[in-house]
Amino acid sequence: MNKGFHRRERRARREFFFFSAISACSAVIISLTLAALFFIAPTLAQGNEPTDDEVNAIAKQLYCPVCENTPLDVCPTQACTQWRATIKEKLALGWNEQQIKDYFVQQYGMRVLAAPPAQGFTIFVWILPPIAFLAGAAVLAYYLRSLRHPAPAPAAAPPSTKSTAPESDDEYAKRLEAELNKRR
Amino acid sequence: MTLTLGLTSLFLAFACAIYAAVAAIVAAQRKLNAWIDSARNAAMLTWPLLTLAALSIITLIVQGHFEVEYVYRVSSLSMPWYLRVTALWGGQAGSLLFWSWLMSAFASAAMLRRWDRDRSLMPYVIAVTMITLAFFLSLTLFVENPFNRLWQSNFGGEPTPALFQPANTVPFAPRDGQGLNPLLRHPGMIIHPPMLYLGFVSFVVPYAFAIAALIIGRTDDEWIRTTRRWTLVGWLFLSLGLILGGRWAYDVLGWGGYWGWDPVENAALLPWLTGTAFLHSVIIQEKRGMLKKWNMVLIILTYALVIFGTFLTRSGVLSSVHAFAQSAIGPLFFAFIGVTFVASMTLLFNRWEALSSETELDSLLSREAAFLLNNLLFIGIAFATLWGTIYPLITETLHEIGIYLNIAPLMAIEKVTVGPPYYNRVNGPLLLALVLLMGVAPLVAWRKASARSLGRLMWIPAALTVPALIAFYFLGAKTPVALLGYGIAAFVGLTTLSEFVRGVMARMRLGENPFGALITLAARNRRRYGGYTIHLGVVVMAFGVIGSNFFQVETQATLAKGETLTVGGFTMRFDSVVNFPTEDQRDVIRATVSVFDSSGAQIATLHPRRDFFIDSGQPMTIPGVRSTLGEDFYVLLVDWQPIGASGATFKVYVNPLINLVWMGGLIFILGTLIAAWPDADEAKRYAAAPVRTAASVAGAD
Numbered sequence: 001m002n003k004g005f006h007r008r009e010r011r012a013r014r015e016f017f018f019f020s021a022i023s024a025c026s027a028v029i030i031s032l033t034l035a036a037l038f039f040i041a042p043t044l045a046q047g048n049e050p051t052d053d054e055v056n057a058i059a060k061q062l063y064c065p066v067c068e069n070t071p072l073d074v075c076p077t078q079a080c081t082q083w084r085a086t087i088k089e090k091l092a093l094g095w096n097e098q099q100i101k102d103y104f105v106q107q108y109g110m111r112v113l114a115a116p117p118a119q120g121f122t123i124f125v126w127i128l129p130p131i132a133f134l135a136g137a138a139v140l141a142y143y144l145r146s147l148r149h150p151a152p153a154p155a156a157a158p159p160s161t162k163s164t165a166p167e168s169d170d171e172y173a174k175r176l177e178a179e180l181n182k183r184r
Numbered sequence: 185m186t187l188t189l190g191l192t193s194l195f196l197a198f199a200c201a202i203y204a205a206v207a208a209i210v211a212a213q214r215k216l217n218a219w220i221d222s223a224r225n226a227a228m229l230t231w232p233l234l235t236l237a238a239l240s241i242i243t244l245i246v247q248g249h250f251e252v253e254y255v256y257r258v259s260s261l262s263m264p265w266y267l268r269v270t271a272l273w274g275g276q277a278g279s280l281l282f283w284s285w286l287m288s289a290f291a292s293a294a295m296l297r298r299w300d301r302d303r304s305l306m307p308y309v310i311a312v313t314m315i316t317l318a319f320f321l322s323l324t325l326f327v328e329n330p331f332n333r334l335w336q337s338n339f340g341g342e343p344t345p346a347l348f349q350p351a352n353t354v355p356f357a358p359r360d361g362q363g364l365n366p367l368l369r370h371p372g373m374i375i376h377p378p379m380l381y382l383g384f385v386s387f388v389v390p391y392a393f394a395i396a397a398l399i400i401g402r403t404d405d406e407w408i409r410t411t412r413r414w415t416l417v418g419w420l421f422l423s424l425g426l427i428l429g430g431r432w433a434y435d436v437l438g439w440g441g442y443w444g445w446d447p448v449e450n451a452a453l454l455p456w457l458t459g460t461a462f463l464h465s466v467i468i469q470e471k472r473g474m475l476k477k478w479n480m481v482l483i484i485l486t487y488a489l490v491i492f493g494t495f496l497t498r499s500g501v502l503s504s505v506h507a508f509a510q511s512a513i514g515p516l517f518f519a520f521i522g523v524t525f526v527a528s529m530t531l532l533f534n535r536w537e538a539l540s541s542e543t544e545l546d547s548l549l550s551r552e553a554a555f556l557l558n559n560l561l562f563i564g565i566a567f568a569t570l571w572g573t574i575y576p577l578i579t580e581t582l583h584e585i586g587i588y589l590n591i592a593p594l595m596a597i598e599k600v601t602v603g604p605p606y607y608n609r610v611n612g613p614l615l616l617a618l619v620l621l622m623g624v625a626p627l628v629a630w631r632k633a634s635a636r637s638l639g640r641l642m643w644i645p646a647a648l649t650v651p652a653l654i655a656f657y658f659l660g661a662k663t664p665v666a667l668l669g670y671g672i673a674a675f676v677g678l679t680t681l682s683e684f685v686r687g688v689m690a691r692m693r694l695g696e697n698p699f700g701a702l703i704t705l706a707a708r709n710r711r712r713y714g715g716y717t718i719h720l721g722v723v724v725m726a727f728g729v730i731g732s733n734f735f736q737v738e739t740q741a742t743l744a745k746g747e748t749l750t751v752g753g754f755t756m757r758f759d760s761v762v763n764f765p766t767e768d769q770r771d772v773i774r775a776t777v778s779v780f781d782s783s784g785a786q787i788a789t790l791h792p793r794r795d796f797f798i799d800s801g802q803p804m805t806i807p808g809v810r811s812t813l814g815e816d817f818y819v820l821l822v823d824w825q826p827i828g829a830s831g832a833t834f835k836v837y838v839n840p841l842i843n844l845v846w847m848g849g850l851i852f853i854l855g856t857l858i859a860a861w862p863d864a865d866e867a868k869r870y871a872a873a874p875v876r877t878a879a880s881v882a883g884a885d
Contacts, residue, residue, distance in 0.1 A: 051740075051741075052739075052740035052741060052742070052833070052835075053738070053739050053740055055740075056738070056740055056835075061605070063601050063603065068502065069444070069446045069447065069448075069603075070439075071439065071444075071603070071604075073439075074437075074438065074439035074440070074835075076438070076794075076803045076805055076822075077803075081823070109598050109599070110598040110599075110600050111576070111598065111599045111600050111601045112601070113600070113601060114601060114603035114604065114605050115601070115602060115603050115604075115605035115606040116600040116601070116602065116606075121579070121596075121597050122579070122600055124575075125571065125572065125575045125600070125602060125606065126606075126610075128571055129564070129567060129568035129571055129572075129610050130610075132564070132567050132568075132571075133560075133564040133567070133568075133614070136560050136563060136564060136567075137560060140556055140557075140560050143556075144545060144548060144553060144556065147474075147541065147544050147545035
């Protein structure tokens with residue numbers, strides 16, 4: 001009895017460890033990806049005559065206020081062609097990417113940026129999804145705990161109509177074969 | 185005549201929907217069977233009536249009755265007949281009618297099925313579907329009526345649309361219409377909206393059953409079993425709509441990609457995300473009697489997001505909150521979403537205790553827990569997507585309120601754009617985690633799995649992933665993020681395949697040949713192996729998405745005739761350009777370019793072109809594409825020097841593995857079809873099972 005209890009306890013601990021390990025791995029994967037996406041920024045080659053590609057590299061990160069949801073680098077309208085010409089002029093003057101973006105923000109407002117900077121009020125757009133996700137994870141963890149340790153713990157689980165589900169895949173394979181034999 | 189017929193049937197359909205809803209509720213309260221039948225008949229009558237209304241509009245469009253405002257807006261004499269037919273959903277008023285027509289078709293079909301098993305649910309199913317239908321029909325009738333005609337005032341000025349002749353006006357019939365938005369004149373765009381709408385409306389059916397179950401207090405999974413196929417079909421159409429939309433964007437929008445996290449795309453993705461979470465978590469309820477409340481929450485959310493998606497695309501709120509305020513459509517939608525959501529959640533809270541779990545969780549390492557993690561990720565992605573989609577609207581609204589009330593801190597809030605960088609950073613990692621879970625979860629046993637059995641199932645796929653990773657590295661995937669993505673996709677693909685292999689081997693031991701074993705396996709366990717096929721489709725798509733996102737190369741250059749540019753190992757030569765008008769009022773500029781591979785052999789001649797629609801002045805950029813399994817060579821004609829036609833500016837993308845996105849999509853759809861295909865055996869088992877009523881109608885009054 002006591003031995004059995006210890007074995008169960010050990011197994012539970014092992015499972016918990018396994019589950020935590022999986023979660024930790026996913027957390028590491030997620031944060032690594034985030035870090036990589038944040039910090040590996042494209043570097044811009046500097047030349048005398050700015051190429052179309054250099055212009056597009058910046059235009060890609062901008063939206064003009066008129067053309068809804070069309071990035072500047074692919075927008076076919078006349079206004080956007082002029083904006084791209086402006087980027088080219090500024091590049092020729094030796095401005096860097098950040099200066100050009102700042103210039104457009106100053107002229108037309110923050111909405112020209114493809115995504116808002118994480119500062120001031122717009123920080124909410126960035127921080128709320130992770131907070132909500134963590135809150136969801138916490139609720140889920142709490143729920144799982146409550147399901148595992150229900151308040152009145154009966155000695156034997158009440159017979160349920162739902163326990164006919166295949167308990168493992170081996171059992172599923174067994175059933176599969178059994179059904180097939182029955183059919184012959 | 186046609187107009188009167190259409191308008192009358194539209195109005196009658198509205199009356200029928202209202203009557204059906206009221207009669208069904210009264211009948212259920214007072215147990216009047218005859219009334220229920222009457223309500224059902226009225227509900228089913230809406231479909232032929234709306235069919236008449238839709239056919240009337242199509243007739244008006246095909247015959248060119250430009251005195252009808254809607255016909256004037258969406259069609260023109262130069263449009264071929266098939267485009268005129270599809271112009272039914274080319275504008276606001278028509279697409280609302282089209283939505284209603286599909287809704288009523290699905291509701292009628294749900295009512296045609298046998299009633300004996302869920303007679304008590306049906307009155308409320310009628311009520312919920314008909315209230316939804318009545319809402320959409322009221323918008324069509326009273327706000328955006330497609331049968332409005334144009335009237336010219338006796339005092340001159342612009343003609344105004346109205347249903348009935350205003351005082352001091354004469355009917356006005358323009359000689360030609362404005363024509364359909366050129367971007368919508370594409371086969372993908374012809375099928376895409378019906379698919380999305382079909383997906384949208386078919387989710388209304390499971391929602392209606394769920395609400396009916398809540399109202400009468402049934403706590404078993406009858407509503408889920410009854411609507412399982414509806415949910416799958418709805419999900420199939422929504423998936424198809426999303427994939428076709430992506431294809432359309434790639435072919436027509438001319439930006440080298442297929443998914444831009446555009447608010448309109450997100451509007452369709454949101455119900456798909458919650459719907460997918462729902463499809464997974466109902467399995468736990470069916471097998472284990474858990475998560476009853478959560479499944480209710482998911483279907484209520486999905487319904488709300490279906491209406492919200494229609495709201496986003498139809499209210500004009502996306503372009504600015506001013507457009508939202510200008511038309512009554514937006515506020516009405518907003519109110520409808522709010523009222524139905526609050527009402528549904530109130531119903532759910534009333535049944536909160538009755539919907540407790542029948543069984544408890546045995547282990548954290550179990551299929552149940554894995555499904556919950558799946559739900560967390562799907563909801564996380566849905567939340568982030570919703571938040572990014574509405575954030576610009578929130579900033580704009582706060583700014584406007586600040587101006588109105590003269591509050592400086594609010595005024596200082598600027599409207600912002602939330603574009604792809606946000607979604608890539610926030611959703612990217614979550615999607616990757618979801619793909620990983622997709623590979624591991626199916627191997628985890630129900631109730632309680634052991635780390636050892638899991639390890640036994642996973643070690644072969646895991647071991648095979650290592651050489652795959654080395655191969656990816658030498659094939660050019662050198663960045664850590666891409667390698668991680670490819671590695672996860674490969675591992676998941678291998679575990680999923682190993683599930684097929686295990687099933688086939690189990691049957692081969694019984695003397696079947698491998699191919700026959702695969703077929704019987706899939707045929708006898710449609711849901712399971714359909715699901716795995718869908719997972720394989722996702723893996724193939726994941727390869728395509730990673731390849732085309734991380735390894736896309738682009739360049740842009742202005743070339744004189746005969747000059748070349750080089751990109752991603754290809755060389756492209758500009759040969760010629762021609763400019764010609766077409767019969768359907770387009771001014772076409774078409775370039776001819778030759779593409780050479782790295783050895784210098786010519787592999788393709790492409791014709792990127794630019795169409796200017798003379799009526800609307802709208803340009804449209806059609807790429808020239810050479811497509812292979814390895815990559816797409818995608819050329820756009822960006823600019824062109826009219827004088828002498830000597831030079832042209834081209835933008836070239838090399839999109840590696842992009843075709844895997846479409847192929848994965850096909851596998852995905854195939855899997856869904858397998859899972860949703862009617863199963864005679866299952867139907868028999870279901871019919872033989874006793875109808876659990878007395879025991880399960882707990883909490884009923």
